[in-house]
Amino acid sequence: MATARRRDAAATRAAILQAGIDAFTRHGFDGIGVREIAQAAGVSAMLVNRYFGNKEGLFAEVVEVSMTDRTVLTGDPATLARDIAAALVRRTAPDADDLSPFLLMLRSASNQRAAEILRAGIEKHVEAHVYDVAPQTRGTGRAALVLSVIAGFWLQRKVIGSTALEAADEEELAGTLRRLFEVLLP
Amino acid sequence: MATARRRDAAATRAAILQAGIDAFTRHGFDGIGVREIAQAAGVSAMLVNRYFGNKEGLFAEVVEVSMTDRTVLTGDPATLARDIAAALVRRTAPDADDLSPFLLMLRSASNQRAAEILRAGIEKHVEAHVYDVAPQTRGTGRAALVLSVIAGFWLQRKVIGSTALEAADEEELAGTLRRLFEVLLP
DNA sequence: GTCTATATAATGATAGAC
DNA sequence: GTCTATCATTATATAGAC
16 A cells, blocks of 8 residues: 555555455455565565565455455344345446455465365354344354355356346346345345 | 377377366366376376467366256256255265366356356356256346356355355255245246 | 477565665 | 565476487
């Protein structure tokens, strides 16, 4: 980021972390190098290892920060299925440029070490949040299925770029997704 | 493969292609090198480029072959939702070692060029097959949603390795998935 | 038809200067 | 606290021998 001051450890660290969130979400763990992340943060590549140990350490912290931001799953039980469906359609719209933790997961899951870090982060933060807003899903596997549907839709619409989902009527899409979430969150 | 004869172009080509299917499905486009694929096929790395142009050319042919094999979506309209759910749970079981085209997609989608090849293959073969067995989904986006749910479930259970989905009761899982597909394939 | 050897470029990580 | 310079490794792709 632009505001990284020289000789300010905290600001430099924060700039690298933010650049890491952006880069890993857009390109995946294997799709970006530490040099490019450092350049985006306005520092030399060496400082990535200085502050985060190595590339994997930076990724772990990126996952931790990204997964704690909550924007898709809202808290009103009465309208939960509809709200999730609406947010999902909106945030995956063709012109949306959204740095979602689901994108971070989808684009880094092919790397085995990254997948393990992601699994831990998802279970600790995202899945746990589903249990908070929908306690009835505990022990049923349905919370994990909610995340499966969200991830699968994000994959097809924004990573693969399905033309059927780009062309589909957004209201009809949201309506169908709502019915899926109503099955999972009764 | 072991049966690649020396000085047999067709057999060598086939051996490389099969090794490519295996390697790209297990490790993704960025997670494997042409050296390793050639070694698994019992030939030198040079022959990959000789027969397929380059790594991307081999990947394109791997996608083409993988996507034409049909094993998840069966053809009986009356039991379609139930059959897809059952096959999905069975083929993603913790001890299953399944070289699914969905795994190929999930592990290679982070690469932009691979994603474009995958999108074309999915729309040409897999999505088209959904239209064959469920013509009523045409133009609704629901065929693409079926693929989203399948891909999302495969991701969480076999790529990420969700402990909730590994521990979940398989009959309950199949039942819930069946209800999802019944929403999408009425 | 297939090989070995190599060109070229990029990667993650480290050493040591300032 | 941050840099430049560099190491060791790996990648794809190609040249030329047999």
